[in-house]
Amino acid sequence: MIMGGNEMNFRTDLVCTMLFSFVALSACATSNLAAQEADQLGMTEESWSEDGGAEDGGAEDGEAEAEDTLTLTIRTDIVSGDAAIEQAKTTKLCQRCDFASADLRGLDLSGADLSNSFFSSKELADAFKTMSNLPKPFPVGADLTGANLSGANLSDALIMDAVFVGANLTGADLTGIRFVRTNMTGATLTDAKYCRTMLPGGEINSADCYTKPEGGYKQYAIKDGTDQSGSDLSNMDLSGKDFSNFNLSGANLSGSNLSGVKLADADLSNADFTGANLAGADLSGANMPNANLTDANLWKAKLDFDSMNYFIQYCRTTMVDGESMQSTGECAL
Template sequence: MDEREVLPVGEDTGTPDEIDEDYQDAVLPGARWERRRFVRCDFAEADLRGLVTQGCVFDDCDFTRTDLGESRHTASAFRSCRFDRTVLTDTTWNGCSLLGSSFSDCRLRPISLRDCDLSLVSFGNAMLKGSDLSGLRLREANLTDANLSKTNLRGADLTGARLIGTILADADLREAVLDANGLRQADLAGAHVDVDTAVAYAAACGLIVH
Protein backbone atom coordinates (compact mmCIF):
# COMPACT_ATOMS: atom_id res chain seq x y z
CA MET A 1 0.00 0.00 0.00
CA ASP A 2 1.28 3.45 -0.89
CA GLU A 3 2.35 5.41 2.21
CA ARG A 4 -0.01 8.20 1.13
CA GLU A 5 -2.91 5.79 1.69
CA VAL A 6 -2.06 4.88 5.29
CA LEU A 7 -5.18 4.56 7.42
CA PRO A 8 -5.66 6.68 10.52
CA VAL A 9 -4.77 4.63 13.60
CA GLY A 10 -7.65 2.43 14.71
CA GLU A 11 -9.79 2.88 11.57
CA ASP A 12 -11.69 -0.14 10.27
CA THR A 13 -9.25 -2.16 8.17
CA GLY A 14 -11.95 -3.48 5.88
CA THR A 15 -10.69 -7.07 6.25
CA PRO A 16 -12.14 -9.89 8.40
CA ASP A 17 -10.91 -9.97 11.99
CA GLU A 18 -8.61 -12.76 13.10
CA ILE A 19 -9.97 -13.65 16.53
CA ASP A 20 -8.34 -15.95 19.11
CA GLU A 21 -5.89 -17.26 16.52
CA ASP A 22 -2.84 -19.19 17.74
CA TYR A 23 0.46 -17.95 16.30
CA GLN A 24 2.60 -19.44 19.06
CA ASP A 25 6.08 -20.38 17.85
CA ALA A 26 5.24 -19.17 14.34
CA VAL A 27 8.30 -18.49 12.17
CA LEU A 28 7.46 -15.47 10.02
CA PRO A 29 10.58 -13.29 9.78
CA GLY A 30 10.28 -10.37 7.38
CA ALA A 31 6.51 -10.73 6.98
CA ARG A 32 4.55 -7.73 5.64
CA TRP A 33 1.04 -7.17 7.00
CA GLU A 34 -1.23 -4.41 5.73
CA ARG A 35 -4.70 -3.48 7.00
CA ARG A 36 -5.10 -6.65 9.07
CA ARG A 37 -6.92 -6.87 12.40
CA PHE A 38 -6.04 -9.31 15.20
CA VAL A 39 -8.16 -9.74 18.33
CA ARG A 40 -6.93 -11.76 21.36
CA CYS A 41 -4.36 -13.56 19.22
CA ASP A 42 -1.42 -15.39 20.81
CA PHE A 43 2.00 -14.58 19.31
CA ALA A 44 3.98 -16.01 22.24
CA GLU A 45 7.54 -17.02 21.29
CA ALA A 46 6.88 -16.32 17.61
CA ASP A 47 9.73 -15.24 15.33
CA LEU A 48 8.45 -11.99 13.82
CA ARG A 49 11.83 -10.38 13.38
CA GLY A 50 11.76 -7.71 10.69
CA LEU A 51 7.94 -7.69 10.58
CA VAL A 52 6.44 -4.71 8.72
CA THR A 53 2.91 -3.58 9.60
CA GLN A 54 0.94 -0.78 8.02
CA GLY A 55 -2.56 0.21 9.10
CA CYS A 56 -2.93 -2.96 11.22
CA VAL A 57 -4.84 -3.29 14.50
CA PHE A 58 -3.91 -5.63 17.37
CA ASP A 59 -6.37 -5.73 20.27
CA ASP A 60 -5.56 -7.61 23.49
CA CYS A 61 -2.85 -9.73 21.85
CA ASP A 62 -0.04 -11.58 23.65
CA PHE A 63 3.56 -11.01 22.52
CA THR A 64 5.26 -12.86 25.38
CA ARG A 65 8.88 -13.73 24.45
CA THR A 66 8.15 -12.77 20.83
CA ASP A 67 11.07 -11.64 18.66
CA LEU A 68 9.99 -8.34 17.08
CA GLY A 69 13.51 -7.04 16.63
CA GLU A 70 14.08 -4.73 13.63
CA SER A 71 10.33 -4.58 12.96
CA ARG A 72 8.69 -1.45 11.47
CA HIS A 73 5.18 -0.23 12.19
CA THR A 74 3.30 2.61 10.51
CA ALA A 75 -0.17 3.84 11.55
CA SER A 76 -0.78 0.56 13.39
CA ALA A 77 -2.53 0.14 16.74
CA PHE A 78 -1.41 -2.24 19.50
CA ARG A 79 -4.12 -1.74 22.13
CA SER A 80 -4.08 -3.47 25.52
CA CYS A 81 -1.41 -5.88 24.28
CA ARG A 82 1.05 -7.74 26.50
CA PHE A 83 4.78 -7.50 25.79
CA ASP A 84 6.59 -9.71 28.32
CA ARG A 85 10.31 -10.42 27.76
CA THR A 86 9.73 -9.35 24.17
CA VAL A 87 12.65 -8.43 21.90
CA LEU A 88 11.97 -4.91 20.60
CA THR A 89 15.49 -3.74 19.77
CA ASP A 90 15.92 -1.61 16.64
CA THR A 91 12.15 -1.29 16.15
CA THR A 92 10.54 1.72 14.47
CA TRP A 93 7.06 3.00 15.28
CA ASN A 94 5.57 5.88 13.25
CA GLY A 95 2.11 7.27 13.99
CA CYS A 96 1.16 4.24 16.08
CA SER A 97 -1.05 3.77 19.13
CA LEU A 98 0.11 1.57 22.01
CA LEU A 99 -2.83 2.54 24.20
CA GLY A 100 -3.02 0.52 27.42
CA SER A 101 -0.31 -1.98 26.47
CA SER A 102 2.13 -3.32 29.06
CA PHE A 103 5.87 -3.89 28.69
CA SER A 104 7.66 -6.09 31.21
CA ASP A 105 11.36 -7.07 31.11
CA CYS A 106 11.54 -6.24 27.40
CA ARG A 107 14.66 -5.45 25.41
CA LEU A 108 13.77 -1.95 24.27
CA ARG A 109 16.93 -0.18 23.16
CA PRO A 110 17.45 1.23 20.67
CA ILE A 111 13.85 2.05 19.76
CA SER A 112 12.40 4.78 17.53
CA LEU A 113 8.98 6.26 18.36
CA ARG A 114 7.54 9.12 16.31
CA ASP A 115 4.07 10.71 16.67
CA CYS A 116 2.88 7.82 18.83
CA ASP A 117 0.20 7.63 21.52
CA LEU A 118 1.50 5.82 24.61
CA SER A 119 -1.37 6.79 26.90
CA LEU A 120 -2.01 4.30 29.73
CA VAL A 121 1.05 2.28 28.68
CA SER A 122 2.92 0.45 31.45
CA PHE A 123 6.70 0.87 31.30
CA GLY A 124 7.31 0.03 34.96
CA ASN A 125 11.01 -0.75 35.60
CA ALA A 126 11.74 -0.28 31.90
CA MET A 127 15.24 0.60 30.69
CA LEU A 128 14.75 3.51 28.30
CA LYS A 129 17.96 5.36 29.08
CA GLY A 130 18.96 7.70 26.26
CA SER A 131 15.80 7.10 24.22
CA ASP A 132 14.04 9.80 22.20
CA LEU A 133 10.47 10.14 23.50
CA SER A 134 10.09 13.77 22.50
CA GLY A 135 6.60 14.99 21.68
CA LEU A 136 4.94 11.69 22.59
CA ARG A 137 1.60 11.36 24.36
CA LEU A 138 2.29 9.55 27.64
CA ARG A 139 -0.86 10.53 29.52
CA GLU A 140 -1.46 8.34 32.60
CA ALA A 141 1.44 6.08 31.62
CA ASN A 142 3.01 3.95 34.34
CA LEU A 143 6.70 4.89 34.45
CA THR A 144 7.28 3.71 38.02
CA ASP A 145 10.96 2.88 38.63
CA ALA A 146 11.73 3.27 34.91
CA ASN A 147 15.19 4.47 33.92
CA LEU A 148 14.68 7.58 31.77
CA SER A 149 18.08 9.11 32.41
CA LYS A 150 19.45 11.05 29.43
CA THR A 151 16.09 10.53 27.70
CA ASN A 152 14.69 13.22 25.40
CA LEU A 153 11.19 14.00 26.71
CA ARG A 154 11.02 17.47 25.24
CA GLY A 155 7.41 18.43 24.52
CA ALA A 156 6.06 15.10 25.79
CA ASP A 157 2.64 15.02 27.47
CA LEU A 158 3.11 13.32 30.86
CA THR A 159 -0.20 14.43 32.35
CA GLY A 160 -1.28 11.92 34.99
CA ALA A 161 1.82 9.75 34.47
CA ARG A 162 3.04 7.73 37.47
CA LEU A 163 6.62 8.80 38.11
CA ILE A 164 7.38 7.25 41.51
CA GLY A 165 11.00 6.15 41.54
CA THR A 166 11.50 7.19 37.91
CA ILE A 167 15.12 8.09 37.15
CA LEU A 168 15.25 11.35 35.19
CA ALA A 169 18.88 12.39 35.67
CA ASP A 170 20.09 14.43 32.68
CA ALA A 171 16.70 13.96 30.93
CA ASP A 172 15.40 16.80 28.74
CA LEU A 173 11.99 17.87 30.09
CA ARG A 174 11.82 21.26 28.42
CA GLU A 175 8.30 22.06 27.16
CA ALA A 176 7.06 18.77 28.63
CA VAL A 177 3.65 18.75 30.34
CA LEU A 178 3.65 17.41 33.91
CA ASP A 179 0.90 17.83 36.47
CA ALA A 180 1.43 18.60 40.16
CA ASN A 181 1.36 14.93 41.23
CA GLY A 182 3.98 13.99 38.67
CA LEU A 183 6.21 16.87 39.70
CA ARG A 184 5.99 15.79 43.34
CA GLN A 185 6.58 12.11 42.58
CA ALA A 186 9.47 12.49 40.17
CA ASP A 187 13.10 12.81 41.17
CA LEU A 188 14.06 15.72 38.94
CA ALA A 189 17.62 16.05 40.24
CA GLY A 190 19.85 16.73 37.26
CA ALA A 191 16.97 16.99 34.77
CA HIS A 192 16.86 19.83 32.24
CA VAL A 193 13.69 21.92 32.60
CA ASP A 194 12.43 25.27 31.35
CA VAL A 195 11.33 28.17 33.54
CA ASP A 196 7.63 27.22 33.41
CA THR A 197 8.35 23.70 34.66
CA ALA A 198 10.66 25.03 37.37
CA VAL A 199 7.94 27.38 38.62
CA ALA A 200 5.31 24.62 38.46
CA TYR A 201 7.65 22.32 40.40
CA ALA A 202 8.16 24.95 43.08
CA ALA A 203 4.39 25.47 43.37
CA ALA A 204 3.74 21.71 43.53
CA CYS A 205 6.20 21.48 46.41
CA GLY A 206 4.48 24.30 48.28
CA LEU A 207 7.07 26.98 47.60
CA ILE A 208 6.07 30.60 47.09
CA VAL A 209 7.93 32.16 44.18
CA HIS A 210 8.37 35.95 44.24
Protein backbone atom coordinates (compact mmCIF):
# COMPACT_ATOMS: atom_id res chain seq x y z
CA MET A 1 0.00 0.00 0.00
CA ILE A 2 1.16 3.52 -0.71
CA MET A 3 1.06 5.51 2.49
CA GLY A 4 1.57 9.16 3.15
CA GLY A 5 -0.24 12.37 3.98
CA ASN A 6 -0.89 13.83 0.55
CA GLU A 7 -4.35 15.20 0.00
CA MET A 8 -6.15 14.67 -3.26
CA ASN A 9 -9.08 16.68 -4.53
CA PHE A 10 -11.06 15.23 -7.37
CA ARG A 11 -14.49 15.16 -8.89
CA THR A 12 -16.82 12.64 -7.30
CA ASP A 13 -17.89 11.45 -10.74
CA LEU A 14 -14.26 10.52 -11.38
CA VAL A 15 -14.38 8.32 -8.30
CA CYS A 16 -17.50 6.77 -9.75
CA THR A 17 -15.81 6.31 -13.10
CA MET A 18 -12.79 4.57 -11.63
CA LEU A 19 -14.85 2.27 -9.45
CA PHE A 20 -17.93 1.64 -11.57
CA SER A 21 -17.57 2.53 -15.26
CA PHE A 22 -15.85 -0.74 -16.01
CA VAL A 23 -18.63 -2.68 -14.23
CA ALA A 24 -21.95 -3.43 -15.89
CA LEU A 25 -23.80 -0.76 -13.93
CA SER A 26 -25.97 1.96 -15.39
CA ALA A 27 -24.73 4.62 -13.01
CA CYS A 28 -22.67 5.22 -9.94
CA ALA A 29 -24.94 4.54 -6.95
CA THR A 30 -24.22 7.53 -4.69
CA SER A 31 -21.39 9.88 -3.91
CA ASN A 32 -21.37 8.59 -0.34
CA LEU A 33 -20.79 5.08 -1.69
CA ALA A 34 -17.82 6.33 -3.67
CA ALA A 35 -16.42 7.91 -0.53
CA GLN A 36 -16.91 4.67 1.40
CA GLU A 37 -15.07 2.62 -1.19
CA ALA A 38 -12.27 5.17 -1.39
CA ASP A 39 -11.90 4.79 2.37
CA GLN A 40 -11.48 1.04 1.95
CA LEU A 41 -8.63 1.77 -0.43
CA GLY A 42 -6.81 3.62 2.32
CA MET A 43 -8.33 7.06 2.24
CA THR A 44 -10.39 9.00 4.73
CA GLU A 45 -13.02 11.57 3.93
CA GLU A 46 -11.90 15.03 4.99
CA SER A 47 -14.67 17.14 3.54
CA TRP A 48 -17.78 16.71 1.50
CA SER A 49 -19.97 19.23 -0.32
CA GLU A 50 -23.23 18.06 -1.82
CA ASP A 51 -23.82 21.27 -3.74
CA GLY A 52 -20.24 22.45 -4.01
CA GLY A 53 -21.26 25.84 -2.65
CA ALA A 54 -20.50 27.78 0.47
CA GLU A 55 -21.95 27.00 3.88
CA ASP A 56 -24.90 29.30 3.20
CA GLY A 57 -26.34 26.73 0.79
CA GLY A 58 -24.81 27.21 -2.65
CA ALA A 59 -24.08 29.67 -5.43
CA GLU A 60 -25.80 33.02 -5.89
CA ASP A 61 -28.32 33.50 -8.73
CA GLY A 62 -26.56 33.81 -12.06
CA GLU A 63 -23.39 32.34 -10.65
CA ALA A 64 -22.26 28.93 -11.86
CA GLU A 65 -22.34 26.32 -9.17
CA ALA A 66 -19.04 24.71 -8.24
CA GLU A 67 -18.56 21.05 -9.02
CA ASP A 68 -19.03 18.47 -6.28
CA THR A 69 -15.71 17.73 -4.67
CA LEU A 70 -14.40 15.20 -2.24
CA THR A 71 -11.18 15.73 -0.31
CA LEU A 72 -9.47 12.51 0.70
CA THR A 73 -6.35 11.80 2.68
CA ILE A 74 -4.32 8.58 2.54
CA ARG A 75 -4.82 6.55 5.71
CA THR A 76 -1.74 5.47 7.64
CA ASP A 77 -3.35 3.02 10.04
CA ILE A 78 -4.27 0.19 7.67
CA VAL A 79 -2.72 -3.23 8.19
CA SER A 80 -1.68 -4.74 4.86
CA GLY A 81 0.24 -7.55 3.19
CA ASP A 82 1.67 -10.40 5.28
CA ALA A 83 0.86 -8.54 8.51
CA ALA A 84 -2.83 -8.47 7.59
CA ILE A 85 -2.82 -12.18 6.74
CA GLU A 86 -1.09 -13.09 10.01
CA GLN A 87 -3.45 -10.91 12.06
CA ALA A 88 -6.49 -12.45 10.38
CA LYS A 89 -5.23 -15.98 11.02
CA THR A 90 -4.16 -15.54 14.63
CA THR A 91 -6.73 -13.10 16.03
CA LYS A 92 -9.64 -13.58 13.60
CA LEU A 93 -10.00 -9.80 13.73
CA CYS A 94 -8.79 -7.59 10.90
CA GLN A 95 -11.21 -4.78 10.15
CA ARG A 96 -10.30 -2.32 7.37
CA CYS A 97 -7.34 -4.46 6.42
CA ASP A 98 -5.70 -4.48 3.02
CA PHE A 99 -5.71 -7.95 1.44
CA ALA A 100 -4.84 -6.68 -2.04
CA SER A 101 -3.50 -9.61 -4.12
CA ALA A 102 -3.14 -11.63 -0.89
CA ASP A 103 -2.78 -15.43 -0.98
CA LEU A 104 -5.44 -16.66 1.45
CA ARG A 105 -5.96 -20.06 -0.14
CA GLY A 106 -7.16 -22.76 2.23
CA LEU A 107 -6.93 -20.61 5.35
CA ASP A 108 -9.29 -21.19 8.26
CA LEU A 109 -10.88 -17.78 8.77
CA SER A 110 -14.13 -19.11 10.19
CA GLY A 111 -15.85 -16.56 12.41
CA ALA A 112 -13.30 -13.88 11.55
CA ASP A 113 -14.28 -10.22 11.43
CA LEU A 114 -12.86 -8.88 8.16
CA SER A 115 -15.45 -6.14 7.70
CA ASN A 116 -14.62 -3.08 5.59
CA SER A 117 -11.51 -4.77 4.20
CA PHE A 118 -10.11 -4.63 0.66
CA PHE A 119 -9.80 -7.80 -1.44
CA SER A 120 -8.84 -6.53 -4.87
CA SER A 121 -5.45 -6.22 -6.58
CA LYS A 122 -2.47 -4.07 -5.67
CA GLU A 123 -2.45 -2.68 -9.20
CA LEU A 124 -6.03 -1.43 -8.89
CA ALA A 125 -5.39 0.08 -5.46
CA ASP A 126 -2.28 1.88 -6.67
CA ALA A 127 -4.03 3.15 -9.80
CA PHE A 128 -6.83 4.56 -7.71
CA LYS A 129 -4.53 6.30 -5.26
CA THR A 130 -2.24 7.80 -7.87
CA MET A 131 -5.17 8.71 -10.16
CA SER A 132 -3.49 6.83 -13.00
CA ASN A 133 -5.14 4.69 -15.64
CA LEU A 134 -6.79 1.48 -14.54
CA PRO A 135 -4.79 -1.65 -15.33
CA LYS A 136 -6.22 -3.76 -18.18
CA PRO A 137 -6.77 -6.62 -18.27
CA PHE A 138 -7.73 -6.40 -14.63
CA PRO A 139 -5.19 -8.28 -12.47
CA VAL A 140 -6.39 -11.02 -10.14
CA GLY A 141 -7.09 -9.77 -6.64
CA ALA A 142 -7.03 -11.70 -3.38
CA ASP A 143 -7.14 -15.48 -3.76
CA LEU A 144 -9.40 -17.22 -1.22
CA THR A 145 -9.66 -20.54 -3.05
CA GLY A 146 -10.84 -23.19 -0.61
CA ALA A 147 -10.75 -20.81 2.35
CA ASN A 148 -13.05 -21.45 5.28
CA LEU A 149 -15.02 -18.24 5.87
CA SER A 150 -18.00 -19.85 7.57
CA GLY A 151 -19.60 -17.40 9.98
CA ALA A 152 -17.14 -14.69 8.98
CA ASN A 153 -18.11 -11.01 8.96
CA LEU A 154 -17.26 -9.62 5.52
CA SER A 155 -19.73 -6.75 5.68
CA ASP A 156 -18.92 -3.70 3.57
CA ALA A 157 -15.74 -5.28 2.20
CA LEU A 158 -14.62 -4.19 -1.27
CA ILE A 159 -14.18 -7.34 -3.34
CA MET A 160 -13.02 -6.91 -6.93
CA ASP A 161 -11.30 -9.44 -9.20
CA ALA A 162 -11.00 -11.82 -6.25
CA VAL A 163 -11.16 -15.63 -6.32
CA PHE A 164 -13.52 -17.51 -3.99
CA VAL A 165 -13.48 -20.83 -5.86
CA GLY A 166 -14.63 -23.59 -3.50
CA ALA A 167 -14.64 -21.21 -0.53
CA ASN A 168 -16.93 -21.96 2.42
CA LEU A 169 -19.09 -18.91 3.12
CA THR A 170 -21.74 -20.74 5.14
CA GLY A 171 -23.46 -18.26 7.45
CA ALA A 172 -21.10 -15.44 6.43
CA ASP A 173 -22.29 -11.84 6.71
CA LEU A 174 -22.18 -10.40 3.18
CA THR A 175 -23.94 -7.13 4.04
CA GLY A 176 -22.98 -4.26 1.74
CA ILE A 177 -20.53 -6.29 -0.36
CA ARG A 178 -20.10 -5.80 -4.09
CA PHE A 179 -18.67 -8.89 -5.73
CA VAL A 180 -17.19 -7.26 -8.83
CA ARG A 181 -15.72 -9.64 -11.44
CA THR A 182 -15.35 -12.23 -8.68
CA ASN A 183 -15.01 -15.96 -9.38
CA MET A 184 -17.25 -17.83 -6.92
CA THR A 185 -17.39 -21.16 -8.71
CA GLY A 186 -18.23 -23.92 -6.25
CA ALA A 187 -18.46 -21.56 -3.28
CA THR A 188 -20.84 -22.62 -0.48
CA LEU A 189 -23.23 -19.82 0.49
CA THR A 190 -25.71 -21.71 2.67
CA ASP A 191 -27.38 -19.39 5.22
CA ALA A 192 -25.17 -16.47 4.18
CA LYS A 193 -26.63 -13.08 5.06
CA TYR A 194 -27.53 -10.94 2.05
CA CYS A 195 -28.27 -7.27 2.61
CA ARG A 196 -27.47 -4.69 -0.08
CA THR A 197 -25.20 -7.39 -1.54
CA MET A 198 -24.28 -7.12 -5.22
CA LEU A 199 -23.69 -10.59 -6.63
CA PRO A 200 -21.12 -11.26 -9.40
CA GLY A 201 -23.83 -10.95 -12.07
CA GLY A 202 -24.81 -7.48 -10.85
CA GLU A 203 -28.03 -8.51 -9.09
CA ILE A 204 -28.73 -6.94 -5.71
CA ASN A 205 -29.88 -9.29 -2.94
CA SER A 206 -31.33 -7.81 0.25
CA ALA A 207 -33.35 -10.75 1.48
CA ASP A 208 -31.76 -10.59 4.93
CA CYS A 209 -31.88 -6.87 5.74
CA TYR A 210 -33.76 -7.91 8.81
CA THR A 211 -32.82 -9.12 12.28
CA LYS A 212 -34.99 -11.81 13.84
CA PRO A 213 -36.30 -11.03 17.34
CA GLU A 214 -34.14 -12.19 20.22
CA GLY A 215 -35.74 -15.25 21.71
CA GLY A 216 -37.55 -16.07 18.49
CA TYR A 217 -41.00 -15.18 17.23
CA LYS A 218 -44.06 -14.89 19.43
CA GLN A 219 -46.77 -17.46 18.89
CA TYR A 220 -48.96 -16.49 15.98
CA ALA A 221 -52.31 -15.23 17.30
CA ILE A 222 -54.64 -12.75 15.69
CA LYS A 223 -58.23 -11.86 16.46
CA ASP A 224 -61.01 -12.68 14.03
CA GLY A 225 -62.15 -10.22 11.40
CA THR A 226 -60.48 -7.65 9.20
CA ASP A 227 -60.43 -4.92 11.84
CA GLN A 228 -57.04 -5.32 13.48
CA SER A 229 -56.60 -1.66 14.34
CA GLY A 230 -54.34 -1.14 17.34
CA SER A 231 -53.43 -4.84 17.51
CA ASP A 232 -50.06 -6.00 18.85
CA LEU A 233 -48.63 -8.14 16.07
CA SER A 234 -45.00 -7.46 16.89
CA ASN A 235 -42.22 -10.04 16.61
CA MET A 236 -44.39 -12.57 14.78
CA ASP A 237 -43.74 -14.65 11.70
CA LEU A 238 -46.59 -13.53 9.46
CA SER A 239 -44.85 -14.29 6.18
CA GLY A 240 -47.19 -15.06 3.29
CA LYS A 241 -50.37 -14.08 5.16
CA ASP A 242 -53.17 -12.26 3.36
CA PHE A 243 -54.19 -8.99 5.04
CA SER A 244 -55.65 -7.36 1.94
CA ASN A 245 -58.26 -4.70 2.78
CA PHE A 246 -57.58 -5.13 6.52
CA ASN A 247 -57.73 -2.23 8.95
CA LEU A 248 -54.28 -2.27 10.59
CA SER A 249 -54.25 1.38 11.55
CA GLY A 250 -52.14 1.93 14.65
CA ALA A 251 -51.12 -1.74 14.72
CA ASN A 252 -47.72 -2.71 16.12
CA LEU A 253 -45.93 -4.88 13.54
CA SER A 254 -42.41 -4.06 14.69
CA GLY A 255 -39.85 -6.82 14.36
CA SER A 256 -42.25 -9.09 12.48
CA ASN A 257 -41.45 -11.14 9.39
CA LEU A 258 -43.91 -9.87 6.78
CA SER A 259 -42.09 -11.19 3.72
CA GLY A 260 -44.51 -11.94 0.91
CA VAL A 261 -47.48 -10.65 2.93
CA LYS A 262 -50.46 -9.27 1.01
CA LEU A 263 -51.39 -5.83 2.32
CA ALA A 264 -53.10 -4.53 -0.80
CA ASP A 265 -55.60 -1.73 -0.08
CA ALA A 266 -55.03 -2.14 3.66
CA ASP A 267 -55.28 0.76 6.08
CA LEU A 268 -51.77 1.05 7.52
CA SER A 269 -52.06 4.57 8.88
CA ASN A 270 -49.95 5.11 12.00
CA ALA A 271 -48.81 1.46 11.89
CA ASP A 272 -45.41 0.65 13.38
CA PHE A 273 -43.16 -1.41 11.05
CA THR A 274 -39.92 -0.70 12.92
CA GLY A 275 -37.42 -3.43 12.08
CA ALA A 276 -40.02 -5.41 10.11
CA ASN A 277 -39.20 -7.51 7.07
CA LEU A 278 -41.48 -6.48 4.19
CA ALA A 279 -39.40 -8.07 1.44
CA GLY A 280 -41.65 -9.00 -1.45
CA ALA A 281 -44.77 -7.74 0.31
CA ASP A 282 -47.70 -6.42 -1.74
CA LEU A 283 -48.50 -2.90 -0.51
CA SER A 284 -50.31 -1.75 -3.62
CA GLY A 285 -53.10 0.67 -2.80
CA ALA A 286 -52.27 0.65 0.90
CA ASN A 287 -53.03 3.76 2.94
CA MET A 288 -49.90 4.60 4.94
CA PRO A 289 -49.95 8.11 6.43
CA ASN A 290 -47.63 8.39 9.44
CA ALA A 291 -46.48 4.78 9.17
CA ASN A 292 -43.10 4.11 10.80
CA LEU A 293 -40.67 2.22 8.53
CA THR A 294 -37.55 2.68 10.65
CA ASP A 295 -35.04 -0.11 9.90
CA ALA A 296 -37.65 -1.90 7.77
CA ASN A 297 -36.75 -3.94 4.69
CA LEU A 298 -38.79 -3.15 1.55
CA TRP A 299 -36.67 -5.13 -0.92
CA LYS A 300 -38.79 -6.16 -3.92
CA ALA A 301 -41.96 -4.95 -2.21
CA LYS A 302 -44.79 -3.89 -4.50
CA LEU A 303 -45.68 -0.30 -3.76
CA ASP A 304 -48.28 2.08 -5.10
CA PHE A 305 -46.41 5.34 -4.75
CA ASP A 306 -49.57 7.36 -5.38
CA SER A 307 -50.91 6.05 -2.08
CA MET A 308 -47.68 6.89 -0.26
CA ASN A 309 -47.72 10.65 -0.74
CA TYR A 310 -48.23 11.09 2.98
CA PHE A 311 -45.63 11.64 5.65
CA ILE A 312 -44.00 8.29 6.25
CA GLN A 313 -41.11 7.91 8.65
CA TYR A 314 -38.09 6.40 6.90
CA CYS A 315 -34.95 5.77 8.91
CA ARG A 316 -32.26 3.40 7.58
CA THR A 317 -35.05 1.86 5.51
CA THR A 318 -33.89 -0.57 2.82
CA MET A 319 -35.84 0.44 -0.27
CA VAL A 320 -37.41 -1.61 -3.07
CA ASP A 321 -34.22 -1.83 -5.12
CA GLY A 322 -32.51 -3.51 -2.17
CA GLU A 323 -29.53 -1.20 -2.40
CA SER A 324 -30.55 2.31 -1.42
CA MET A 325 -31.47 3.33 2.09
CA GLN A 326 -33.72 6.23 2.91
CA SER A 327 -34.13 8.46 5.92
CA THR A 328 -36.43 11.41 6.45
CA GLY A 329 -35.92 14.03 9.10
CA GLU A 330 -33.87 13.24 12.15
CA CYS A 331 -32.97 9.58 12.40
CA ALA A 332 -32.58 8.11 15.88
CA LEU A 333 -29.70 5.73 16.42
